[in-house]
Amino acid sequence: MPLRSLNAPDALDVLSSFDTVIDVRSPAEFAEDHLPGAVNWPVLSNEERITVGTLYVQTSPLEARKLGAALVARNIANHLDQWVRDRPRHWQPLVYCWRGGQRSGTMAWFLDQIGFRTTRLDGGYKGYRAQVRADLAIPPTDLRLTVLAGRTGSGKTRLLPALAAEGAQVLDLEALACHRGSILGGLPGQPQPSQKRFDSLLWSALRALDTSRPVFVESESKQIGRLQLPAALVGQQHGPGRVRRV
Incomplete structure (x- = not known):
């Protein structure tokens, strides 16, 4: 056989x-x-x-x-x-x-x-x-994204774990990328994953999300450290009515 x-x-x-x-x-x-x-x-x-x-x-x-x-x-x-x-x-x-x-x-x-x-x-x-x-090239239109935006140091990154602790659904891109974004730089003692590994981690995280519930995510540019975000996800983040400033 x-x-x-x-x-x-x-x-x-x-x-x-x-x-x-x-x-x-x-x-x-x-x-x-x-x-x-x-x-x-x-x-x-x-x-x-x-x-x-x-x-x-x-x-x-x-x-x-x-x-x-x-x-x-x-x-x-x-x-x-x-x-x-x-x-x-x-x-x-x-x-x-x-x-x-x-x-x-x-x-x-x-x-x-x-x-x-x-x-x-x-x-x-x-x-x-x-x-x-x-899969990452397809815009995640089924996700109910709430995008947290604000200046560097405004506490956006700290807000995501707090929301998760209260039972909210979050997509922590900086945690997946092992990088704090913008001028804050990488996490001490934690090198960034390869681009392929980051893509896999992001792909798995997206698949695990419940599309019937809101998803809180921090506003990001096209790149976190040296890692590229999928253009489809970046575009979906900046859709009308999604951004909440903190």
């Missing part, structure tokens, strides 16, 4: 139905961005991935595949021993790599052969990233 697979739109619609979302890319790829809630079971380390890639270009694809296969087999064995031994029979993982190819296919095959109902993300992270970009 062929391995089960889902494309990005279908997988994201049922993401919560999987017990574990497994990213088998290298730790560096995972750190840049990953699917919501994913765990990293790399089949190649950062160094191993570079070594195999260099061998592929400088020596031959065959030699690279032989080395890569040996490394992947050892790493998968370690993951199975460390993370899979105690999984129950009904455990259902979703596995992905960069494009849904050999790395995720190999891990998914092993899990499937053990007897777990395993699904591979067709198109991998690349397909997920394309879906995130497409």
